[in-house]
Amino acid sequence: MKRLVLLGVLVYLLVILGLAALNSRLLALAIPAALYLLFALAYAPEPLQLRVTRTTSTDHTLAGTPVTVSLAVTNHGSTLERVTLEDRVPQGMQVIEDSPRFAAALGPGSTLEWTYVIKPGRGLYDFEGVEVSASDNLGLALRRASLEAPGHLTVLPEPFRLRRMGIRPLRTRGHAGPVPARQGGSGTDFYGIREYQPGDPRRWINWRASARHPAVLYTNEFQQERIADVGLMLDARSRHDVRVDGRSLFEHSIRATASLADLFLRDGNRVGLLAFGQYLDWTFPGYGKVQFERILRALARARPGDSQVFDSLENIPTRFFPAQSQLVLVSPLSQDDLPVLLRLRARGYQLLVIRPDPISYEIAGLEPSRPVELARRILHARRALVRRGLQQAGIQLVDWQVDRPFDQVLHGSLGRVPQWFRATSLQV
Amino acid sequence: MQGPVRGGGAQALDMLGVASIVVSCGALAAGYALAGWSIASGLPAAIGALWLVFRKRNSTRVGDIGLIAATGAAAVGVMLDAGAAWMLVGLVAALTAWDLEAFGRWLQDCPIADEARALQRTHLQRLLVADLLGLGLGLLALQLRMRLRLSVLVLLGAVLAIGLSRVVRYLRRQAE
Numbered sequence: 001m002k003r004l005v006l007l008g009v010l011v012y013l014l015v016i017l018g019l020a021a022l023n024s025r026l027l028a029l030a031i032p033a034a035l036y037l038l039f040a041l042a043y044a045p046e047p048l049q050l051r052v053t054r055t056t057s058t059d060h061t062l063a064g065t066p067v068t069v070s071l072a073v074t075n076h077g078s079t080l081e082r083v084t085l086e087d088r089v090p091q092g093m094q095v096i097e098d099s100p101r102f103a104a105a106l107g108p109g110s111t112l113e114w115t116y117v118i119k120p121g122r123g124l125y126d127f128e129g130v131e132v133s134a135s136d137n138l139g140l141a142l143r144r145a146s147l148e149a150p151g152h153l154t155v156l157p158e159p160f161r162l163r164r165m166g167i168r169p170l171r172t173r174g175h176a177g178p179v180p181a182r183q184g185g186s187g188t189d190f191y192g193i194r195e196y197q198p199g200d201p202r203r204w205i206n207w208r209a210s211a212r213h214p215a216v217l218y219t220n221e222f223q224q225e226r227i228a229d230v231g232l233m234l235d236a237r238s239r240h241d242v243r244v245d246g247r248s249l250f251e252h253s254i255r256a257t258a259s260l261a262d263l264f265l266r267d268g269n270r271v272g273l274l275a276f277g278q279y280l281d282w283t284f285p286g287y288g289k290v291q292f293e294r295i296l297r298a299l300a301r302a303r304p305g306d307s308q309v310f311d312s313l314e315n316i317p318t319r320f321f322p323a324q325s326q327l328v329l330v331s332p333l334s335q336d337d338l339p340v341l342l343r344l345r346a347r348g349y350q351l352l353v354i355r356p357d358p359i360s361y362e363i364a365g366l367e368p369s370r371p372v373e374l375a376r377r378i379l380h381a382r383r384a385l386v387r388r389g390l391q392q393a394g395i396q397l398v399d400w401q402v403d404r405p406f407d408q409v410l411h412g413s414l415g416r417v418p419q420w421f422r423a424t425s426l427q428v
Numbered sequence: 429m430q431g432p433v434r435g436g437g438a439q440a441l442d443m444l445g446v447a448s449i450v451v452s453c454g455a456l457a458a459g460y461a462l463a464g465w466s467i468a469s470g471l472p473a474a475i476g477a478l479w480l481v482f483r484k485r486n487s488t489r490v491g492d493i494g495l496i497a498a499t500g501a502a503a504v505g506v507m508l509d510a511g512a513a514w515m516l517v518g519l520v521a522a523l524t525a526w527d528l529e530a531f532g533r534w535l536q537d538c539p540i541a542d543e544a545r546a547l548q549r550t551h552l553q554r555l556l557v558a559d560l561l562g563l564g565l566g567l568l569a570l571q572l573r574m575r576l577r578l579s580v581l582v583l584l585g586a587v588l589a590i591g592l593s594r595v596v597r598y599l600r601r602q603a604e
Binding site for chain 2: 006013017021024032039081099138
């Protein structure tokens with residue numbers, strides 16, 4: 001369009017100048033450009049009758065996995081001497097091979113196929129369509145159109161592979177699982193002794209205790225192992241997201257949440273997810289691979305956002321989670337979140353907080369200087385204060401510098417259960 | 429599929445573009461110099477040099493500015509009674525260089541080498557026809573001498589106005 005206008009203006013200027021100056025040679029100068037324009041208009045493309053179909057190598061994949069997008073355009077109209085097709089690649093996708101733009105000539109009835117490879121980040125993507133611009137061979141008379149070529153791609157977060165980790169909620173469910181249930185019965189770990197009852201296996205009799213009290217027989221009890229309810233809570237509040245060089249701390253929180261969901265579901269637990277930020281996204285608790293897929297999809301659509309309602313943890317509805325179940329909060333946390341967590345703990349929830357470290361994440365992208373160092377120390381002191389508050393309330397805490405492997409950090413922090421935690425667990 | 433075409437065809441197109449700029453500015457400069465405007469002949473030469481330097485930027489604006497400058501130089505040359513034929517040759521060559529730049533840029537999006545070569549051939553054929561016809565008719569027009577009466581001038585003005593309204597209507601339809 002621009003080129004056509006430019007040439008038209010030049011032709012008009014030359015002609016007007018020639019007429020005004022009564023100089024026929026100026027008019028002669030306009031002839032080649034006018035002829036060029038005439039050629040373009042004579043061969044201008046007719047209304048476009050194109051149809052596009054799109055296929056992707058998969059409709060759902062893990063973040064960072066290359067996906068091939070194939071497009072086929074069929075011309076149901078007249079010959080298009082020059083046609084440029086450009087697929088509108090949704091934001092968040094990176095083209096790593098070939099190009100979403102394609103230029104060619106397209107005869108009537110012919111089909112043009114091209115592919116390109118993208119590397120998408122986590123998210124739900126809708127392909128919008130293909131922009132087409134067709135022109136004459138000289139590229140002046142343009143005709144544009146936007147063709148529908150719907151496509152959907154779900155890119156799930158890639159979980160870390162985690163080793164097994166023990167949780168100890170106060171209440172467990174009825175089915176056998178890996179979580180110690182705080183109830184005597186059949187199991188492997190010694191729980192206590194009680195008076196023998198008919199039907200107890202003889203090998204469970206505690207002969208040493210029975211020998212001390214000849215009138216009564218005592219039987220060993222073992223701790224029952226059950227599955228538990230685990231509620232994952234993902235903090236998607238914008239104010240807790242830190243962005244450095246286009247990378248986001250929130251993405252690490254997402255991957256950590258996905259990994260924990262995988263871990264707990266592999267152990268047979270019943271897992272639900274509550275993501276809160278701009279709005280609440282609640283994934284009802286469930287079991288198994290289907291539930292894992294549901295959680296991954298919820299994590300794929302999670303975006304950091306702000307809302308006045310969920311700005312404070314105060315308004316997060318914990319009724320979603322069964323009483324005395326295990327809650328896992330993935331959040332960088334701030335000082336004002338502490339009272340709410342203490343209240344949850346007081347209500348009997350077993351709390352595990354995974355705290356991605358926003359300070360080291362942000363400082364890694366800054367030039368080292370005295371003010372930066374001072375700020376780091378102040379912020380670390382504030383974080384230490386929150387840490388102390390959580391630990392005093394018996395809340396398990398994992399401080400995670402996201403450049404370190406999550407599995408290593410998790411087991412480093414929770415591998416050895418500290419004395420204070422054992423004490424708080426056994427109090428109930 | 430591969431990336432943008434950077435084969436022998438693209439190189440030939442590049443060389444043709446450079447040659448067109450050289451011919452355009454050379455013809456304009458020669459026209460000025462032969463008419464005795466030796467100092468003014470530096471202007472087209474400077475335009476050509478700048479065009480050659482900036483064309484590597486692969487920007488549409490360079491070609492556009494080059495064409496506008498060359499057209500302006502040709503118009504001024506004609507008004508200064510420099511050789512009109514030289515000016516005409518310079519303008520046609522500038523038009524060719526402008527076209528080849530845009531075409532080369534468009535062709536980069538064609539990843540199939542055979543297809544690119546075929547497109548290039550077709551384009552050059554049409555461009556050659558347009559150039560030769562334009563040059564021929566232009567030179568013929570330079571030879572013609574006719575006295576324009578007021579009525580003819582009015583008629584030409586009317587044709588211009590109608591043409592302009594057509595172009596505006598066409599552009600508006602395109603924008604919709």
